[in-house]
Amino acid sequence: MTTIYLIRHAEAEGNLYRRIHGWYDALITDNGFAQIAALQRRFQDIPIDAVWSSDLYRTMTTARAVYVPKGLELHTDPGLREVHMGDWEDKPWGEVYRFDADRIALFNRSDPSWQAPNGDSLAQVGERVHAALCRIAGGYPDKTIAVFCHGTAIRQLLAMVKGVAPQDWHKMGHSENTAVTRLFYDGGRLTLDPDLELDASHLPEEIRTMARQNWWRKDRSVRDVNLWYRPLDWEKEKESVYLAARAEAWRSTHGPELAFDGEGFLRDAQEHLSRSPWGVTVAMSGDEFAGLLQLDTRRYQELNAGYIPFCYIAPSRRDQNLGVQLIGQAVSFFRPLGRDKLRLRCAPYNDRAQHFYQKYGFVKVGEEQGSRVPLDILEKYIGYDR
Known part of the structure; x- marks a missing residue:
C-alpha cells in the first residue's frame, strides 16, 4: 500500500x-x-x-x-x-x-x-x-x-x-x-x-x-469585493474622473499649500494613453468607480521594469483592502511585456501608502531627483527566477 x-x-x-x-x-x-x-x-x-x-x-x-x-x-x-x-x-x-x-x-x-x-x-x-x-x-x-x-x-x-x-x-x-x-x-x-x-x-x-476571504462561507451576508477594469474614456472622464482623482490624491498627500499641476498630469496621462488604451485604467466595483491605475510602458524600460505613475483607490473604498488588486492588474499588464519588476514613486511622509507598498513587496531602491516634492522610488520583483 x-x-x-x-x-x-x-x-x-x-x-x-x-x-x-x-x-x-x-x-x-x-x-x-x-x-x-x-x-x-x-x-x-x-x-x-x-x-x-x-x-x-x-x-x-x-x-x-x-x-x-x-x-x-x-x-x-x-x-x-x-x-x-x-x-x-x-x-x-x-x-x-x-x-x-x-x-x-x-x-x-x-x-x-x-x-x-x-x-x-x-x-x-x-x-x-x-x-x-x-x-x-x-x-x-x-x-x-x-x-x-x-x-x-x-x-x-x-x-x-x-x-x-x-x-x-x-x-x-x-x-x-x-x-x-x-x-x-x-x-x-x-x-x-x-x-x-x-x-x-x-x-x-x-x-x-x-x-x-468570504467567498467560501455559507453565510454570504458579507461579500468580497472583486474589481473589474476598463480603459478611461478620455473625452468624457479626463476631468470628472482622472483629474478629480489626481487632485484629491495630491492634496491629501501634500496638503493644499503646494500648487497642483493639473495640466502636467493631463499631458502625462494623454501620453500614456497614446501608447496603450490601458495607459489609464479605471477600476470598477460593480457599477461604481473604485480607483485608477496609470501605466507607463517607457519609463524604466531599460531596467526591464514597468512603471506605475498613479495607483489610486477612491476615498469611499480605502478600508476594503482593494489596492492590492490594482497591483495585480499592473502585474498582468507588464508581465506579458517581459517586465520582471514594477516601479512607482511614493512620498516618504505618505505613511499609509508606504506601509501598503511595503506590505506587498515593494522596497526602496532610490530617490527621485529634481521633483517638486521628495519621492522615494519603490520596486517590486515580479519575475520567476528567484
Whole structure:
C-alpha cells in the first residue's frame, strides 16, 4: 500500500490579487512563503520517499517545503495541474461576474454542466488528476509520497474518491492553502484517510488565506469585493474622473499649500494613453468607480521594469483592502511585456501608502531627483527566477 500526502500549494498571486489562475503560472506571495515555512515544520519528522507536483510554479515552489530539507528530487506531472480556465485565465474575478454571470454562477455552485470557455469541465479535471495520482502512486509500492496540487483539482479528486454524485459536488469543502490530505493507494484504488482531510492545523490564523476571504462561507451576508477594469474614456472622464482623482490624491498627500499641476498630469496621462488604451485604467466595483491605475510602458524600460505613475483607490473604498488588486492588474499588464519588476514613486511622509507598498513587496531602491516634492522610488520583483 502506498501512502500519499496530497497538499495544496501555498498562497499565490491569484489568491491575493483576486484573479482567475488555473494554468496561468502565478508566483507565490510573501504570505505564501510564510505558509511554506509552516508546512516545512509540519513535515520535518514525517518520512517521505518521493515528492511530486504539477509543473506549475506555485506547486513546485511549495514542494520545496518537503523535497529540499529531505534531500529529494522533485518530479513533475502536468496531469496534476489545476482546472484549465480557458478564456478566463488571468481575468479578474470581478470581470467574469460582470460579463459572464450565468457561467460563473454555475461554477460557484459546482454545477456538473459548467465548463470554462475553451477550458476544462469539473469532471475532466477530477478524472485527469485521479489518473495522474494513480499512475504516480503505482510507482511507489509500500512507500510514502508527497504530491502537490491545486484547490479545485483536489476538490474534484476527493469527490471521485469519496463517491460524491455530481449533483452533490457543491457540498464538498474548500481547501486552505497548504492544507494536507492523506490518501492510500492499493490494488489500483485510492481511498481517503478520514482522520486527515484538508487539514491546515500547521497554519496560525494570521497567515491563513481563507480567513481573510468570504467567498467560501455559507453565510454570504458579507461579500468580497472583486474589481473589474476598463480603459478611461478620455473625452468624457479626463476631468470628472482622472483629474478629480489626481487632485484629491495630491492634496491629501501634500496638503493644499503646494500648487497642483493639473495640466502636467493631463499631458502625462494623454501620453500614456497614446501608447496603450490601458495607459489609464479605471477600476470598477460593480457599477461604481473604485480607483485608477496609470501605466507607463517607457519609463524604466531599460531596467526591464514597468512603471506605475498613479495607483489610486477612491476615498469611499480605502478600508476594503482593494489596492492590492490594482497591483495585480499592473502585474498582468507588464508581465506579458517581459517586465520582471514594477516601479512607482511614493512620498516618504505618505505613511499609509508606504506601509501598503511595503506590505506587498515593494522596497526602496532610490530617490527621485529634481521633483517638486521628495519621492522615494519603490520596486517590486515580479519575475520567476528567484
